[in-house]
Amino acid sequence: IQLGKDLSGQLGREAAVNIRRRLADLAVDVIVLRPIPHRMIYDRPHIYIQAGKPVEIVFENVDIMPHNLIITTPGAREEVGILAERLGSTPQGFAKQFIPDTDKVLFATGMLQAGEQQRLQITAPTELGEYPFVCTFPGHWRTMFGTVHVVADISDIPLQATAPIDPHGDIPQRKFVRKWSTQDVLNAINLLESGRDFESGRQLFTQVSCVACHAMKGTGGKLAPDMVDLQKKLADQKTDVAKIVDALVVPSKEIEAKYRVQIVVMVDGKLHSGVVVFEDEKILRLSANPLDKNVKVVEIDKQDIDERDESKVSIMPEGLLNTMTRNEILDLLAYIISGANPEHPAFRK
Incomplete structure (x- = not known):
């Protein structure tokens, strides 16, 4: 049925609407939603459903990072995302699967691991409007979101609205290999001196999602520092290979101060979150992404702050190395x- 709806968009409007009406009479509308691996976005940025009608949303996590799917009230994406980040500063965050206790959350799946799926059987809101959907793993809400459009009639749905992006593209799916510890990797660290495969490392940088947040020589995500900076830190002895391995295995163990997300609750109840880009005795400035010049900086008067905390959960989840062999880890x-x-020298044969 879903395939029929997707293909109907290739027809003229009248024919497409007629086909969709007939399909709607056959069964409950089923919508499949997936993340695009390694990019922290959903494969459908827009979903259209009829007001008051039953619908089943199947969320299938084909990524190697954990993700969930939350549908909020109109305009509440940022608030719910910040509340989820606030959970990241508490021991209850993982237990609650980063789903905030707020009436702004209408529907939610659990936090799904790689290969898991969950079905949400819901009745669409009766009020027409745009309802955000979002992943609330700390930090993901800034890039991983979309809109559920609640419409009055099938004829209000755009012809091409249901066509998803190919979630896999030409990137191969990775399977679980084993749970690696820091010591497991360090035991083989002598093999890092030479004989590594440059092309393998380059491909893995994309396949295991490094590129979703980190850039390498300016190409890649903007949610974390350019990995080329590590060269200078290694040269200045501000880090070493053991610390880099530990950061890959247990990313939340030690988050560099300038990349810790601050969660601020104002006296009037308004929420802000972001990384500190400036602070003195009176003013606090936060940016949701200090590496992206297009992201607006929020200036806060400190006397108006009621509570302030910081997330203890890295945007990089644990387990990204667990789909890799020892040689692949060393290549990366x-x-x-x-x-x-x-x-x-590591690539000398």
């Missing part, structure tokens, strides 16, 4: 440590 490490330099 070599690629990161070299700053994507194929002439680095």
